[in-house]
Amino acid sequence: MNYVKELLDQIGLGGERLEMYFLSSAEGARFAEIATEMTERIRELGPNPLRNMEAKL
Amino acid sequence: MIIGEQKPLDEIKQMIAGYHKILILGCGTCVTVCFAGGEKEVGILASSLRMATALDAPPLSPPTLGGRKGGKEFIEATVQRQCEYEYNEEVADLVREADAVLSLACGIGVQTMNEQFPEKVTLPGLNTSFLGQPTEQGIWDERCQACGNCILDKTAGICPIARCSKSLLNGPCGGSKNGKCEIDPEVDCAWQLIYDRLQALGKLDLLTEIQPARDWSTSRDGGPRKIVREDLRL
Numbered sequence: 001m002n003y004v005k006e007l008l009d010q011i012g013l014g015g016e017r018l019e020m021y022f023l024s025s026a027e028g029a030r031f032a033e034i035a036t037e038m039t040e041r042i043r044e045l046g047p048n049p050l051r052n053m054e055a056k057l
Numbered sequence: 058m059i060i061g062e063q064k065p066l067d068e069i070k071q072m073i074a075g076y077h078k079i080l081i082l083g084c085g086t087c088v089t090v091c092f093a094g095g096e097k098e099v100g101i102l103a104s105s106l107r108m109a110t111a112l113d114a115p116p117l118s119p120p121t122l123g124g125r126k127g128g129k130e131f132i133e134a135t136v137q138r139q140c141e142y143e144y145n146e147e148v149a150d151l152v153r154e155a156d157a158v159l160s161l162a163c164g165i166g167v168q169t170m171n172e173q174f175p176e177k178v179t180l181p182g183l184n185t186s187f188l189g190q191p192t193e194q195g196i197w198d199e200r201c202q203a204c205g206n207c208i209l210d211k212t213a214g215i216c217p218i219a220r221c222s223k224s225l226l227n228g229p230c231g232g233s234k235n236g237k238c239e240i241d242p243e244v245d246c247a248w249q250l251i252y253d254r255l256q257a258l259g260k261l262d263l264l265t266e267i268q269p270a271r272d273w274s275t276s277r278d279g280g281p282r283k284i285v286r287e288d289l290r291l
Contacts, residue, residue, distance in 0.1 A: 010066040011105050012112040050108055 094161030
């Protein structure tokens with residue numbers, strides 16, 4: 001995980017786009033919480049800049 | 058084996074700045090085993106560079122992933138041993154097709170490629186670190202300095218040239234404390250290791266033999282080294 005986050009930082013995409021959580025199937029509420037948290041984070045960061053480049057062509 | 062470590066992506070990006078089509082060439086031997094320059098690492102580096110160079114390209118000439126118009130193109134290949142002409146011959150066509158080669162082999166592989174394909178520049182994607190051994194998962198330790206005159210028979214199979222910080226022949230020195238070296242409390246004192254093993258083997262008497270000043274001409278002091286085996290020559 002740390003390696004991939006570092007790699008994403010070096011590439012310029014940002015390691016904060018990636019996160020890993022451990023939780024069991026019984027933790028539905030926690031899952032929803034994490035999904036909301038990640039959605040907010042990604043909204044703040046904006047869309048993947050590479051996808052924008054592809055779309056422009 | 059030869060232990061290598063990939064250079065930082067920024068350094069690699071600067072190195073390849075002037076080239077468009079780049080062959081990333083891995084090596085299937087030492088650097089594969091130490092997870093620095095094998096087929097898997099070639100794939101990861103190629104993907105990283107495709108994305109990174111696309112993000113860096115000026116907005117007026119939008120680059121793309123996958124090597125289409127505007128961006129850099131990366132070809133991926135891995136040979137069994139980049140330090141031998143025969144294996145590199147297999148990728149000769151890819152080399153000719155590329156503007157430059159980014160090698161993920163050790164310094165020997167990089168130089169072999171430059172000698173074999175003089176019309177193409179082969180750049181080093183790795184730093185060649187040392188001759189060593191994987192001592193734990195994810196940890197490599199230096200074991201040999203290729204001094205050309207092995208004395209492991211006298212030192213209980215533990216090399217003081219590579220593993221003693223001073224390369225002492227008659228150790229330990231005064232910097233040995235509780236089995237550790239004065240340069241770093243994490244580093245074992247090689248001479249403590251030698252003493253302990255000789256004791257376990259019942260061969261401590263070997264330590265009473267004083268090693269005379271060494272002939273370093275077999276090491277780097279004599280310039281670049283060469284071995285000629287007439288029995289093997291064609």
